[in-house]
Amino acid sequence: MTGRLFLLLAAIFSLAAASDPSERLADPAQEARARALFSQVRCLVCQNESIDDSTAELAGDLRKVVREQVAAGRSDTEVKTFLTARYGEFVLLKPRFSLGNAALWLVPFLAVLVGVGMLATRWRRREATLALTGDEESRLAALLDDEAP
Amino acid sequence: MIVEIGAFALALALVLSLAQVGLGFAGARRPMLAGAGEGASVGVFLGVALAFAALVAAFAGSDFSVANVAANSHTAKPMLYKIAGAWGSHEGSMLLWCLILTGFGATVAVWGKGLPPSLKSRVLGVQGLLGVLFLAYTVFASNPLARLANAPIEGRSLNPLLQDPALAFHPPFLYLGYVGFSVVFSFGVAALIEGRVDAAWARWVRPWTLAAWSFLTVGIALGSFWAYYELGWGGWWFWDPVENASFMPWLIGAALLHSAIVTEKRGALSGWTVFLALAAFTFSMLGAFLVRSGVLTSVHAFAVDPTRGVLLLSILGVSAGAAFALFAWRAPALAPGGVFAPASRESLIVLNNILLTAATATVLLGTLFPLIREAIGGETVSVGPPYFNLTFAPLMALAMLALPFGPLTAWKRGDIVASADRLKLAAAVAALAGATVFGVMSPRKALASAGIALGVWLIAGVAAEIAERTRAFRAPWPEVRRRLTGLPRGAWGMTLAHAGLGVFILGACFETTWKVESAQALSLGGQLRLGAFELTLKDVRTVDGPNYLAERGEISVTRDGKAVCTPRPERRFYTAGRQSTSEVALCNLGFSQIYVVLGERRATAAGQPAWLVRSYFNPWVQLIYLGPLMMTLGGLLSLSDRRLRFAVGKKA
Numbered sequence: 001m002t003g004r005l006f007l008l009l010a011a012i013f014s015l016a017a018a019s020d021p022s023e024r025l026a027d028p029a030q031e032a033r034a035r036a037l038f039s040q041v042r043c044l045v046c047q048n049e050s051i052d053d054s055t056a057e058l059a060g061d062l063r064k065v066v067r068e069q070v071a072a073g074r075s076d077t078e079v080k081t082f083l084t085a086r087y088g089e090f091v092l093l094k095p096r097f098s099l100g101n102a103a104l105w106l107v108p109f110l111a112v113l114v115g116v117g118m119l120a121t122r123w124r125r126r127e128a129t130l131a132l133t134g135d136e137e138s139r140l141a142a143l144l145d146d147e148a149p
Numbered sequence: 150m151i152v153e154i155g156a157f158a159l160a161l162a163l164v165l166s167l168a169q170v171g172l173g174f175a176g177a178r179r180p181m182l183a184g185a186g187e188g189a190s191v192g193v194f195l196g197v198a199l200a201f202a203a204l205v206a207a208f209a210g211s212d213f214s215v216a217n218v219a220a221n222s223h224t225a226k227p228m229l230y231k232i233a234g235a236w237g238s239h240e241g242s243m244l245l246w247c248l249i250l251t252g253f254g255a256t257v258a259v260w261g262k263g264l265p266p267s268l269k270s271r272v273l274g275v276q277g278l279l280g281v282l283f284l285a286y287t288v289f290a291s292n293p294l295a296r297l298a299n300a301p302i303e304g305r306s307l308n309p310l311l312q313d314p315a316l317a318f319h320p321p322f323l324y325l326g327y328v329g330f331s332v333v334f335s336f337g338v339a340a341l342i343e344g345r346v347d348a349a350w351a352r353w354v355r356p357w358t359l360a361a362w363s364f365l366t367v368g369i370a371l372g373s374f375w376a377y378y379e380l381g382w383g384g385w386w387f388w389d390p391v392e393n394a395s396f397m398p399w400l401i402g403a404a405l406l407h408s409a410i411v412t413e414k415r416g417a418l419s420g421w422t423v424f425l426a427l428a429a430f431t432f433s434m435l436g437a438f439l440v441r442s443g444v445l446t447s448v449h450a451f452a453v454d455p456t457r458g459v460l461l462l463s464i465l466g467v468s469a470g471a472a473f474a475l476f477a478w479r480a481p482a483l484a485p486g487g488v489f490a491p492a493s494r495e496s497l498i499v500l501n502n503i504l505l506t507a508a509t510a511t512v513l514l515g516t517l518f519p520l521i522r523e524a525i526g527g528e529t530v531s532v533g534p535p536y537f538n539l540t541f542a543p544l545m546a547l548a549m550l551a552l553p554f555g556p557l558t559a560w561k562r563g564d565i566v567a568s569a570d571r572l573k574l575a576a577a578v579a580a581l582a583g584a585t586v587f588g589v590m591s592p593r594k595a596l597a598s599a600g601i602a603l604g605v606w607l608i609a610g611v612a613a614e615i616a617e618r619t620r621a622f623r624a625p626w627p628e629v630r631r632r633l634t635g636l637p638r639g640a641w642g643m644t645l646a647h648a649g650l651g652v653f654i655l656g657a658c659f660e661t662t663w664k665v666e667s668a669q670a671l672s673l674g675g676q677l678r679l680g681a682f683e684l685t686l687k688d689v690r691t692v693d694g695p696n697y698l699a700e701r702g703e704i705s706v707t708r709d710g711k712a713v714c715t716p717r718p719e720r721r722f723y724t725a726g727r728q729s730t731s732e733v734a735l736c737n738l739g740f741s742q743i744y745v746v747l748g749e750r751r752a753t754a755a756g757q758p759a760w761l762v763r764s765y766f767n768p769w770v771q772l773i774y775l776g777p778l779m780m781t782l783g784g785l786l787s788l789s790d791r792r793l794r795f796a797v798g799k800k801a
Contacts, residue, residue, distance in 0.1 A: 019668035019763055042531045048389055048445075050533065053382050093533025095518075100526060104518050108511040108540040115503030119496065126488040 018052045018063060025067050034070045037079060038063060042093050050093055152215055155203020156294040159244075162196030162251065163288050165189050166280035169254070173274025177267040187258035190273050193280055194248075194255035201235075201248045204293050208235045214300035217241060217293045223306035223725045225696035233317035234307045239441060239454060240293035242320055246437070247283050249328040253357075254280060257332060264353060271339035272332070279331055282464045290460050306725035309697070313379055319371040323395060326365025327433035330398060332357045333405070337426035338472050341479040346419035351412035354426060356788055358409060361429075362402040363784030369395050370777040378733045381746050383664070383765045385773060388537045390445040393516045394436030397509050401429045404505040407498045415560060417486035417495055421502070427476060431469040432509070438462050444520060490562040497555040504548040511540045549603050549654070552647060553610025557617060571617055575609035590663055600658035607651030611644045639790040646783030653776025656740070659769035668763040670751050675759070680766045682743065683707045687715075689747075689760060697721040699732070702747040702760060706736060713738070718747040740771045 018038050025031040038052035043059040051059040051066075062083075069079045083091050095101045169189035176183030204217070208231050213219040221238045222231055236245040254276040261269050287293075310316075336354050340346045372395065377385040386392060405425040412422040439445055442458020489495035515532045522530050553575060557568040583602025587593060616622065618640070619632040665680040677684040688703040699721040706713040716734030723729070736743040748761030 019666055020761065021669050040533070040535055042533065048387070048531075048533075053384065053387075088529065090529040090531055093531050094535030094539075095530050095532055100522060100528065101518075101530065104514060104532065104536070105540070107514050108507055108544060111507035111510045112503060112544065115499075115507060119499050119503065123491050123496075126490070 023063060025071055030070050034067045037066050037076060040093050041083060042091050044087060044091060151203045151206050152294050155200040158196040159200035160288055162193045163284040165196060166193045166277050166284055169193055169277030170274050170281060173270050173277050176270035180266055183266055183270045186270055186273050190254045190258040194251040197248050197251045200294065201244055204241060204244060205232055205235045208232060211304065213304050214296050216295050216297045219297060219301050219304045221307050222304040223696060224303065226306065227695050229317055230307060230312045236320045237307050237311055240291045243287050243291050244293050245320060245324055246328055247287050249324050250283055250331055251280050253329060253332045268339055268343060271342055272335045275335035275338045276331065279468060282468060286460055286464060290457055309723040309726060309728050309730050310379055313375055315371045315375040319368055319375060322364050322371060323368030326361050326368050327398060327436065329357060329361025329364055330402060330430040330433050333361065333426045334430035337423045338475060340423060341475045344479055344482060346423055346483050348413050348416055351409045351422060355409045355413060358402060358405050359784050359788045362406055363781045365399050365402060366777050366781045369399060370774055374774055378735060381731045381733055383744050383767060388534045390516050391440050393512050394439045397512055398429050398432040398436060400505050400509040401425055401432050404502045405429055407501050411495050411498050415487045415495060417489060419486050420480045420483050423480065424476060427472045434465040434469065438465055492565045493563045494555060494558045494560050497551060497558055500551055501548055504544050508541055508544045511544065546603060549607055552607060556614045572610060572613055575606060575613045578609045579606035594662050597658045597662035600654060604651045604654035604658065607654065608648050611647045615644055637790055639787045642783040642787030645786060646780045649776045649779025649783060652772050652779060656769045656772025656776060660767050660773060663768050665766040668761065670759040671762050672753050672757045672759040677762055677764065679764045681708055682713065682766065684764055686760065686762060694721065696725060697723045700747065704745055706743060716743065716745040718745045720747050740769045742767045742770050
């Protein structure tokens, strides 16, 4: 029985993500802002999780940092700048609009433009195949003239 | 002994698949050999099936002298998970991949009677080539039937997170989808070799695409459902590399489903349809590589092995490289096909393809960009959900705005204004729904309300299309009924799938925007408020599971004093791997769910034991799974349409 109890105690290591009441800020508006920020910050030691979702210890530390900054009245941008200065751009789940990330942000919309451009070329080719050449025009005119009474 | 027979059958299958390649390609010119090629395809499948059966038997009987069983099984595991363990590891899942690959080859050989003999032979030849590559990989680099010199007494067991019914069936469905596209790929390559892509070819490709895409939909939905309740924070899609890997073939498959219709009905877009046919399986292989190589970090990281990753990358490079080189060489010679006006169903389907392809490119770039940046400048960046929400979502929103116009606009030369006129009522209903949600729901969210309007627009739009086809509200009822029963199953399938997309959008918007979260440390009898609900922790007791110990909480949910349900969440500790998991309790209320997690044990200020209870109210969350289910049923319904049966005769 004691063995089982030991196992159960072992099972009860920390599993607390962002919603843990012991971490919360008193002001609900500030807490909501902190939560919104959490989902944009990567848990650095985890496998691709935000600090909002992660139960890792480091994620808890980062949440504490963000909550402190929010409580101190810093803006979202200030908090992100602070985190980036400390941990590099890797910490942001939303890459910044910068020269290095230009391809990332532009490709989705360029891809659509290229596609629409190709479609438009096809339409124009259709008009070209449907339109009559000058030679055909004069033959058609001649035929119509013949039929006229 | 069974294991040795299986290993031998696997090696035999590899040799036979070499014969399948030779006989398939030679049989295209000499009909005498074609029959032998078909026989070889069936033989390969039987060989792999025998090997797979041997592996399942080894898992079921806990034969720990097999390295793979020792690493992934345990005698105390329930039978379902022992058997599912056969495909729970890298080696086993590659064998499943080969089983499905060769199974599809055998299906073409046995049921493809209506196919022109030369095309059929070449399809089997190409399928055989893929079989050679993947079987050689399985036999030489990842043999699941290898023995251990010293068998351990007990196995190391499967990761407890993976011991779950949804996840037991997730890989087989996912692979039926992934690998289903291999047939489409083989048809594409065979058509390029023959230099002919026509309506008949598109008609043979469509059922395979439909089947693969429908299975993939189920596979992805099961995986997402597993993440929803097993990872314990109620998320269902994380834009994680592994999820993206399965989503890309799905998107390309969806584009292919549509472009193949244009090729079949109008003879147009033949080059593009072949391109997508090659791309779908290429993305499947890319997915297999990304998931297994460990080049990207993921919450679902699974069976990671970098050295084998290089081999998988080589297989991907060789097969996709050769196919696309062939495409570049032969595609310009393909007949250009029919012309169509800017306002036509063809143009709308092309628009669908442009947006789906751009969306796929976005997902691909977002997934690989961290690698690219690191390779170029050495900087590490993360691309997470906020990026995809800003890029993928608007592309899809555009596609969904245009969707209801497609079925209402005529082929070749249509009238968009007339289509818009028929959609007036649907647009009004959608706008009303969006405005109502915007007015009623709190907090007030404009973007999510627009999303709701979009979902309603899709559902009302397909209803308008059915009404148009049956002349509902205009013709007398007997005629409407005659038209309703006369609609082909393909039409119903399309309607159901499109409506399913709308249903999914409704669920996704509601759940992500208006979910309610609440968490508190509760001692016995403690209460927690979740929106309109009151949760009381009644009891926590110790439970003895087959291969775990658990603490099970009993929580009563009430609303205005009336009992609603009694969820029983668990925290499990798996003794074999010394890992703990939380077993979420769900309680269904219409389309919504209450989601309860039992967390760590704490002590109150008074020194009494307390448990951290987390709970969510997820409004309309079941629509997120109902939608894909409708899409799958729509796909299967279309598949059952007489015109698309596999053995359809030669007449195009």
